[in-house]
Amino acid sequence: MREPGNDRRRRILAAVEARGEARVTDLAAELEVSVVTARRDVEELARAGKLRRGHGIARSLVPPERRPAPAAAPLGGAVTLVVPERHAYLNEVVHGARGALEAAGFRVVLHIAPKVVGAEQPIVERVAADGVQGLLIAPRWHSAAAEEADYDWLARVELPVVLMERHPRRGSRLHAVDSVCTDHWYGVHLAVEHLVSLGHRRIVLAARADSPTARAVRAAFAEIAADRPEVEDWTVVLSAPGADVDGATGPGPDFADPGWLAALLRQRGATAVLLHGDVDALMLVQQLTDAGVRVPEDCSVVAYDDVVAALGAVPLTAVAPPKAEVGRVAAELLRERLARTASGLPWCPRRVEVLPRLRVRSSTQELIV
Known part of the structure; x- marks a missing residue:
């Protein structure tokens, strides 16, 4: 092309x-x-x-x-990006990385990893043999077990590697590999803080469990909700069928019943819900409407991801991870490492977190008692 x-x-x-x-x-x-x-x-x-x-x-x-310091590679030197197929969230990350790399004179080679366990390893081994300058990668990591299984071979990759929107487990073999990720704890904090400020005291998180972001959101919500004295009741459930890979805990929704979320909210007296991810959020808001739960009059809704949240019939307030910025920072990190290495300077690995924002729209309002 x-x-x-x-x-x-x-x-x-x-x-x-x-x-x-x-x-x-x-x-x-x-x-x-x-x-x-x-x-x-x-x-x-x-x-x-x-x-x-x-x-x-x-x-x-x-x-x-x-003049800027010369890049570690001349114009035309290649950097490989590896991302999962059909992943709208990471498309924006790729866009940010590509712009930064091409502005620095690198040629970007994109590889799409299919939805197959272990798909990234043969791709990375092949491009490493092709003489590319470095690698930016966002492994799919559907489950914690799949993530752990990738640690050994990724740690052996001899190319400079930056993980995008992934933070490996602390103390793992990839702890010292460069990574750039959204601070998802802070994103959940913004959502809960917003809902609490509007008077909501009973909050439900309906979230996926089949990605690193999903698992980070679930863990952060449990920690934050438990630590906030204003939150009187909270629970975590799956947001969609097929969203559970790691054996998420909590009540198991009957997804065959389109009114399951409305029933759960009524059962717990919840007036607010945080939904991950965006597509699930739009579908669940429609189900709430069909079940007679008005958004935001009866229930305030915050989505997590902000890929399509603004496009709903009720535009959704959403936590917006800085997706393009994550890609840009990852690319700049790789460029800096290549330049320092070419100059014979030492490199200290970075674990970078970029803060998300909360975009307030029509789906949240002050609780009227």
């Missing part, structure tokens, strides 16, 4: 600014485009006042002392 012109020109400008100048023929070869296309891009950048064009040469307008 042909690379968009804006992205291609951004890569050209980054390369020229890093090097000071570059031959158009070299740029064409590295971008895998014709010399005519590269020349046209250089001419457009020159007209925009972003660089100076000479005879077959593109020169930077940035003074030498202000």
Whole structure:
């Protein structure tokens, strides 16, 4: 697929600014485009006042002392991204990583891991043999057992690796592997704090259990709700059939009954619910409406993920993980490591957490007693 012109020109400008100048023929070869296309891009950048064009040469307008440190790889050096197939949440992470990598002059190679246990390992072993510069990966990790099973082989990968939206278990073999993840504890804290501030004292979490994010959300909610004296009653249930891989505890909903969540809310006297993830949230809100539970008049709803939460008939208040920012930070972390390694400098692994935001919409309101 042909690379968009804006992205291609951004890569050209980054390369020229890093090097000071570059031959158009070299740029064409590295971008895998014709010399005519590269020349046209250089001419457009020159007209925009972003660089100076000479005879077959593109020169930077940035003074030498202000030029960025050269990347660890020249324009065209490849970085591989490995993500699960059909994962809308991680699509935004990939977008953020791709933009940062291409701006730094790297070529991005995307590999999609199918829904098969252990699918990532052969992909990583193959790309490692292809001579790529580094690896950004978000393993599927449906269960804690699947996560643990991947620790050994991932720890043996000789490429520089950054885990995206994944934080391995503390003390595991991957504890010292670079990782960038949303602070999901803080995201749940924002949701509970918002609901408590509106007067809600009985809260239900309906969440999946088949991803690292889901498991982090469930653990954080149990801890936070138990520690908040304002929360009089709380419980955790599954949000959808097929969402349980790790044997989640709590009452087992009868998903054949579309009114199961409304019945649970009435049974516990709950006036608020936190729903993970977005698609499940939209479906459950519709089921609440069908069962005569008005949102937000009878029940305030907060979704977790904010991929499609704003598109509901009632736009959902949602915790919004900084998905694109996670990808961008992961890419910058890898770029910095490659640059330091190329300069012979030591590297200290990072475990980075990025804070999510709460986007307040129409699905939450103050409790009226």
